[in-house]
Amino acid sequence: MKLDRMRVNMFDLLLCITNAGDLISEEVANHHQQVAYLAFRIGERLGLQMQQKKDLLLAGLIHDIGAFALDERLALIENEPLSVHDHGHRGALLIKDFKPLARVAEVIRYHHVPWEHGKGRTVNGNEVSYLSHIIHLADRIVVSINHQQNVLVQVERIMREILAKKGSVYVPEAVDAVIDMSTHDYIWLDVTHQSLLHILSGLLAFDTMDLEIDEVIELTQIFAKIIDLRSPFTANHSVGVAKTAERLAQLMGFSETECKMMLIAGYLHDLGKLVISKDILHKQGNIDNEERIVIRSHTYYTYRLLENIKGFETINKWASFHHEKLNGQGYPFRLPGDSIPLGSRIMAVADVFTAITEDRPYRAGMPLEKALAVLDSMVTDGSLCPLVVAALKAHARDINEARKTAQRARVDDELTA
Numbered sequence: 021m022k023l024d025r026m027r028v029n030m031f032d033l034l035l036c037i038t039n040a041g042d043l044i045s046e047e048v049a050n051h052h053q054q055v056a057y058l059a060f061r062i063g064e065r066l067g068l069q070m071q072q073k074k075d076l077l078l079a080g081l082i083h084d085i086g087a088f089a090l091d092e093r094l095a096l097i098e099n100e101p102l103s104v105h106d107h108g109h110r111g112a113l114l115i116k117d118f119k120p121l122a123r124v125a126e127v128i129r130y131h132h133v134p135w136e137h138g139k140g141r142t143v144n145g146n147e148v149s150y151l152s153h154i155i156h157l158a159d160r161i162v163v164s165i166n167h168q169q170n171v172l173v174q175v176e177r178i179m180r181e182i183l184a185k186k187g188s189v190y191v192p193e194a195v196d197a198v199i200d201m202s203t204h205d206y207i208w209l210d211v212t213h214q215s216l217l218h219i220l221s222g223l224l225a226f227d228t229m230d231l232e233i234d235e236v237i238e239l240t241q242i243f244a245k246i247i248d249l250r251s252p253f254t255a256n257h258s259v260g261v262a263k264t265a266e267r268l269a270q271l272m273g274f275s276e277t278e279c280k281m282m283l284i285a286g287y288l289h290d291l292g293k294l295v296i297s298k299d300i301l302h303k304q305g306n307i308d309n310e311e312r313i314v315i316r317s318h319t320y321y322t323y324r325l326l327e328n329i330k331g332f333e334t335i336n337k338w339a340s341f342h343h344e345k346l347n348g349q350g351y352p353f354r355l356p357g358d359s360i361p362l363g364s365r366i367m368a369v370a371d372v373f374t375a376i377t378e379d380r381p382y383r384a385g386m387p388l389e390k391a392l393a394v395l396d397s398m399v400t401d402g403s404l405c406p407l408v409v410a411a412l413k414a415h416a417r418d419i420n421e422a423r424k425t426a427q428r429a430r431v432d433d434e435l436t437a
């Protein structure tokens with residue numbers, strides 16, 4: 021199989037990280053999609069340009085991306101903690117260098133700044149985007165909806181609440197726009213609709229949002245940061261796996277595009293860890309049997325999340341099957357060895373190799389010789405593919421250096437420093 025070109029829709033990609041974040045708890049289910057939708061509708065009422073409405077929708081979709089790795093997440097839903105700007109900043113920092121999202125970064129940076137009768141146009145001398153204020157309002161409205169009750173009977177109360185804060189917390193025109201919309205039942209029913217996603221994707225012509233493969237690499241590298249920030253003991257694991265897997269793919273004769281796809285799959289292989297409770301991930305290295313079983317579900321979620329991305333069929337298999345075993349005893353699909361693609365076998369080796377050689381706060385990485393012996397024993401017990409392990413052993417020093425360099429670069433990064 022030779023693939024030399026792929027295009028991926030940015031909306032699909034953003035949705036997958038958003039959905040991963042929203043799977044953490046039922047309380048926040050669909051939160052990002054709801055804010056995206058409502059912000060778009062407010063923008064529409066205000067007569068904003070298509071470009072701005074599109075920015076609102078994308079900003080809504082990822083506005084709390086800087087909080088995915090943190091315990092702040094639930095606190096944000098319940099009330100507004102004091103350090104509330106931190107996650108906006110962190111979110112902006114994560115995406116600002118990715119060109120297609122540079123404007124969106126500025127929108128999410130200050131999405132909790134109160135209007136204060138116009139003082140909220142700036143914060144500490146920095147300009148606050150007008151769109152940030154719309155996200156703020158949409159976010160607070162969505163949070164105030166009681167999901168146990170029909171939304172329509174709540175509209176009156178919600179209107180009273182935002183009216184009370186018109187000018188002091190929220191931009192007056194935006195509040196007026198929402199009041200105008202309050203009699204449009206479909207807007208409120210859309211916000212709380214189970215299939216909001218279909219409604220959202222219908223709002224914009226997303227065919228103009230296709231990314232080239234190098235842009236997909238850039239964006240998924242950002243996702244890898246978010247995934248790794250969630251597990252403090254493995255703060256640069258995904259880049260190490262990605263680099264190792266890419267090298268192995270080169271050695272196994274994959275095309276240039278396939279090697280790039282392998283890098284992407286490596287960045288995303290542990291995406292499902294965003295769904296695993298932080299309490300468990302923080303204990304890694306010293307976990308009991310029940311916790312081990314819970315962690316096992318991460319590859320299932322990686323699979324289900326990536327499944328929604330058109331053009332990612334192969335990448336999904338390479339990423340999600342990394343705990344499947346040649347002897348058929350792996351998880352979550354218990355695939356027989358002959359159904360495990362070579363790319364997935366490469367990912368399995370890259371994952372084990374990186375996991376045992378990387379340094380973690382509670383232990384130093386294994387010396388190379390010892391690590392190769394572990395891989396050998398895993399070939400013998402039918403876990404890993406002999407061909408891939410042989411390729412790694414033939415270039416072990418070189419691959420190990422590439423892994424270390426990639427992981428070191430991540431440690432120096434402004435977010436993990």
Ligand SMILES: [Fe+2]
Pocket residue numbers: 083084096107131132
């Ligand atoms: Fe927020």
Ligand SMILES: [Fe+2]
Pocket residue numbers: 289290318319342343371
């Ligand atoms: Fe894993």
Ligand SMILES: [Fe+2]
Pocket residue numbers: 257261289290371
């Ligand atoms: Fe992993």
